[in-house]
Amino acid sequence: MLHLEHIKEEVIGMSKITGITKYREFRTIIFLIIIFLLVGIVNSDFLALENILNSVKNSLLYIVLAVGLTFVLLTGEIDISVGGTLGLSAAVSGVIVRDGGSIFLAIIVAIVIGALIGLVNGIGVTKLKISSFIMTLGMLEIVRVVQVIYTDGKWIENLPANFKQISQINLLGMNLLGIIVILAVIILHLYLSNSRKGRYFSAIGDNEDGAILMGIPVIRYKIISFVICGISASLAGLIFASQVGFISTTAGLGIEMTVIAAAVLGGVSLSGGIGSVVGAAIGAIIMSSINSALVFLKVPAFWNATISGSLLIVIVVVDVLIFRRANKKAKKERLNARVLTLKEEV
């Protein structure tokens, strides 16, 4: 009986914690709305539907990257090679369409590149047991050089109009790519939160040894997460090429840090197990909206990094403090309850 009570209390404690994690995403959305409202008070044009749709369109790149990265972060690893993957796949597929190749081929090639880079990362991290931070940092450097060698250090320009057009197609007034990405985010969210295999990712990040004991193929799922991250980075590369219309050798330089920051802002924990793709996507919208918000506020653009940096620090610190306090409280209640049941038994 006592044992059962104990388990019951544990379950209550657990549900409290999941309540808090849900709260995290909720707070991110509130935060995004507050940003829009605050900027909207100063300049009401910012709240125009056109601008909101525009912000989603501008953040597509970041959303795709952040969503892919979330898979890796959920398993408790990190991938900072995404900027390199983006650049290389954009360059290779850019050359294909520039030289008259089909767009379909370019997409396939980009995906293969992303998957390969992810596979190498995944194998290095899981089988050679290299710390994922170091592995992907080294990979970032290597992939960048490969891009320079491939493009001979030149920009890739003169992409055909039909390729550039892809990012501009509108459906019912909304950007087509935007609709696809939003749908994909929702599907991936349902997969990660509701399907058995989707839950594996956060299970691994939450408790790796526990996941092994439960029979989850940890190594395979970690590699899969890196492959997914690589593929989404290469898709982001395609979006980049289509939106910008040319690919410089520095395409995607430093973007990895912005994307990690976006995921963290969206409530994804770098220690694994906590977070969702929806949160990461909202974080990505926040990060990329800072720029346009500054424009609407008539604040010089050079404030961008300061604002995003302090935003990240403040939000994460506040989050951790709130989470810890809630945890402590839950623990205390659990202890109290245990003492009470003991008394009753006596």
Add this chain to the structure above:
Amino acid sequence: MKSGMLKKIPKWNLILLLTLVGEIIIFGLINPRFWNLNVLLNSFNDFVGIAIIAFFVTFVVITGGIDISGGSIIGLTSVVTGMLAQFVGMNIWIAALLAVLVGGLCGLLNGVLIAYAKVQAMVITLGGMLLYSGIAIVLVGLSGTSTYEGISGFSQEFINLANGKILGIPHSVILFLVILVIAYILLHRTRYGRYVYLTGINQNAADYSGIDTRKIITSTYILSGLSAGIAGVILTSYLGSSRADFGAEYLMPILTAVVLGGTLITGGKGGVIGTALASIVVGFLKLGLQMGGVQTQYIGLATGLLLITSVAFLGVPGFKSKVKRFLTIKKDRGGNLHA
């Protein structure tokens, strides 16, 4: 077991030393100019900043943390030095000193948030990285100077700080050695250094034995920030101008020096001698490749591979057993608990 592991570190240093000798011989055979001592000593100018930061990032990594904000602190301190000296009209040495202290403040912020608020080091230093370089950009933006040209017009005395020589030895070499000695004594010859190791090996045990690990952790980030401040001043002096984007590409080389130097990224083991040797190995590698006619933009391939392979080589249970496990991986399909 433990003594075996402690023995392993000097052995790795020996390997690094041999690599260094090998590099000098091979690159010298490719281009005999590499054997000119002056060329080698002058090349310290190119990596002294990386090495100085790497010495103290080694401290941070030994405690089990990580600091990726060093490169941004370089940019910030460079801009602060320039603005205080050129716009406020302060004495350049006082300006430089204040800039180093600003670096220390950045480190303090990192350290307090990591040690006391217990937020992940990676997240805080990532935020710090954005924030510090952001402040540098804002300072440059507000002052109305061109971002590209930066602030210049420093006195010859200050320029000499990095470019001068004493008895034919470049200042950068002397600085490298002086800071190395300071870091070495702090980490390997004082009680503080032992506390740094103990914090990294087992923070709870360290706490229970009466060490204020939060203070120890914070102090390592302050040291790392101060060293980045020094590197910022040196770089400003070496290049004769202040720019916000100085140090922006230092993240990778700093971590390469630390990790290649034999410090475990998971904490608890490592040392500054290894970091020093590794930074020279990487510095000479770049120099040698450049002198061998390899374009600068391709050199990242070599350093990236070096980083990955050295970590694979130095990994926790030893590379050999890992290769063995890699080959026999099919036997334990469920993964193994020693992960």
